[in-house]
Amino acid sequence: MNILSAWRDQSVTLLVIGIGWQVAATVLNNPLLPTPLAVMSLMHDLWLQGEMQSHLWITLQRVLISFGIAMFLGAILGVLMGRFRNLNRWFDPFLVLLLNIPALVVIILLYVWFGLVEAAAVAAVVINKLPNVAVTLREGARTFDPELEEMAQVYHFSFWQRVCHIWWPQLFPFVMVATRSGLALIWKIVLVVELLGRSDGIGFQLHLAFQLFDVTAILAYSFAFIVVVQLIEWCLLQPTEQYAVRWKREQNHA
């Protein structure tokens, strides 16, 4: 019932926005504000031509690859920094530096140094995302329950048993936070990377549309990717989370 009513409320919000937009665009009647129906029909046409899928797929690949690398390296760095105070002291200034470098600066520098190549593009995204992951998982590693560590020691848990059964479950909520904020952040950075130095992907298409002031195409490509990210949330993240926290349901005592 809760899920249904949540869906209903969300659809109402979306519908109100859509109708408001449609009315405003119809009244203004200006190509710089296309109607939602025009945007959707262009999305449909691009899909039939095959344009949409190929660029979506290319961008999605870049998102997933850089996301994977950033999560993996950021998680290791963050957990180690959370567990070892000395390591934290050495790496913390480095992390502060990375957190505060503007995404655009990293992208430009890497393109200048390494050329307009795929590796530079992916590396630029990874460098932008990695410090967020590390900071989030450092917090996670700091909340590890010392009582469970003692239990694991007394009962002779192996290193991998600790990783899989003690540390990972405690990190999981933090990994989910990093994943959610990560997907949202990364795909936006990937678009900039593509716009500045790649000749395919959604970012490149936006670049072309920008030169033609083709607002309909800009909105069509952006909405397509928003839909993709939302599908990942519904079909991948939420079911994973539901499964992983099933032990929390119907608790008898704290």
Added chain:
Amino acid sequence: MLEFHISGRGFRRPVLGDVGIRFEPGESICLLGPSGCGKTTLLNIIAGLDKGYQQPIWQGETPTLAYLFQQPRLLPWRTVMDNLLLVNPDQALALRLLSEVGLADVANQFPTRLSLGMARRVALVRCLLLSPDLILMDEPLVSLDPVTARQMRELVERLVVSNPQRHLLYVTHDLDEALQIGDRILVLGGKPAQIVSRFEKESAERRMLESALGA
């Protein structure tokens, strides 16, 4: 026979002084003392969990230890059975012990759904799955209602105290409990804490009786 010794030397403010305990074969010893006197610290040192202290020195071989913590410390995200299999992969043995403590039907449930009494019994099974020579127990009856506490005590007596293979070091602040469980009672006190008196169960019971009658 088991015997160990720990030393509080080399410390600024040791909670514990020198403590040595020697177990007769299969003996159950209750460690009695007021709250905060260092009973749990002693168990932690014996289990090698207190990094500040030197490891206990054992006469002869170091025994296999199991530790029943005051909080059950089960992994909340693993089912009861998975919690047990992590300690010992013998599923048949785990099931047999679970049914001995009356919990065979919760094997596939998550510990978050168990009451404290049930979770303690699962933790007791986890101890036994190590086939330990010595079990350390930290107030396993505390915060249980009288019926559940009695059930738990009987399980400890049946599965640990009456088993001649197993030695038990049982920490409590409750004299009646100590008298029921222990073959021998050691009293911890002072600062730094040491064993201030020790008595056999029979003499203890007699003394209790005498003081009751003499009053």
